[in-house]
Amino acid sequence: MPKSSSKKIEKAIEELTYEEALVELEEIVSALEGDASRNQLEEAIKLFERGQALAARCSMLLEAAELKVKQVAGDEIIPFEDLSE
């Protein structure tokens, strides 16, 4: 167990926003394409698996995305009610 504490803490995939997931995915892609992971197969496979999961998370968020519209009302933020129809 003390082993994992030395690594940077990874957030659970399903808690990541699109942006967070994409940024981490970018990092993983460049790590896998770089030389650093040459001789660390186990690490590389872990990265690959995490990358796959991040890509799936991004896809899911993209396809499920629905425009969120809120409205400023004084100092408050309230849900937007479309009165134009």
Add this chain to the structure above:
Amino acid sequence: MQPTFFSASSAQQWTVSKLTFYIRKLLEENETLQDIWVQGEISNLSRPASGHVYFTLKDSSAALKCVMWKTSAARLGIPLQDGKAVEVHGKIGVYEVSGQYQLYADQIRPVGEGALYQEFMLLKAMLEAEGLFAPERKRPIPIFPQKIGIVTSATGAALRDMLNTLRRRLPLVEVILSPSPVQGIEAPPALVKALQLLNSRSPDIILLARGGGSIEDLWAFNDERVVRAVAMSAVPVICGVGHETDFTLCDFAADLRAPTPTAAAELATQITIIDLRAALQNYKTRILSATLNLLAEQKTALSSLVSQLRYISPDRRIQSERQRVDELARRAHSALYHHIQLQSTHVKGMQRRLEALNPNAVLARGYAVVTRKDDGSVVSHVSQASAEMKVRVSDGEFEVKKK
């Protein structure tokens, strides 16, 4: 009595044509009359099939005939109708056939626009001199916004257009609407307030927008307070007011001008969901091929290690030793077999010789073996004879006593 027509003998004689031509020249050579704006109300509007437009411009005490040729009429920005108050630009001329002076019109605008335009130009010059519109003030628009603020009317078509555009292009985005009236006397302070409220929510971009309308409808976006609020915004502003041809001072003060509200929403979403899908697909491909490459490299490295290992391993010697052992074993086996055969022949010979020495054969010829009863030793000399002895003959033995 002199006839009256002789009494003005000093007066010149004119034909109607000459006079009309003279008057026409007088009017057409007057520079003032050749470039004028005349304000009045349209009446007797007529648009015959020729495409030219005829009307009378009048006010409470006078009337002026006007004609607008087809080519100018085609460029009219506003609809004409009887009773409409307008300002007409053109030059005064004479239609000789009917002796009618009239205004040859080339532009028509609603009343008040001229004054507005003056005001617009003065304010523009002042703010420009202050540097409010300077190109170096323009900030780049973030290419991948998370949060987009909108200042517009909550009920206008502009909002609907922008939301539809954002929904279609980048539904990941969060929209914060700061509603405000966009025309009328209350619009400028409300727009300023809406911009300030939205700034405190720190969106990545603010869209300031309004649908098309007359120049008066758009006038709030030329209000000094609103223009300054746009320039002061901490968040980059894209201004999309009216149509392609409408320019407001807010357009100049904004970081980016969009021709329409829809275009503003498009400019705010330079990266669309289609780009994101493509980028994601690219990452997926790269992550897979990078990993496969890595695995292939590892595999190659591994198999080269294995062959190196095989080269230096004792396995090869063991193999050849094993072969030698096999060979020796085979040779040992055959030597042994040979030996056994020899031995067996030897034994048979011995057996035959032994057969010849069998004492029973001697006994059968009538000889007997005498042994002492006490210790069983063979009596071959007289001195060895004891009191009781055993005599063995060919088919058995019996005891004897010495006399």
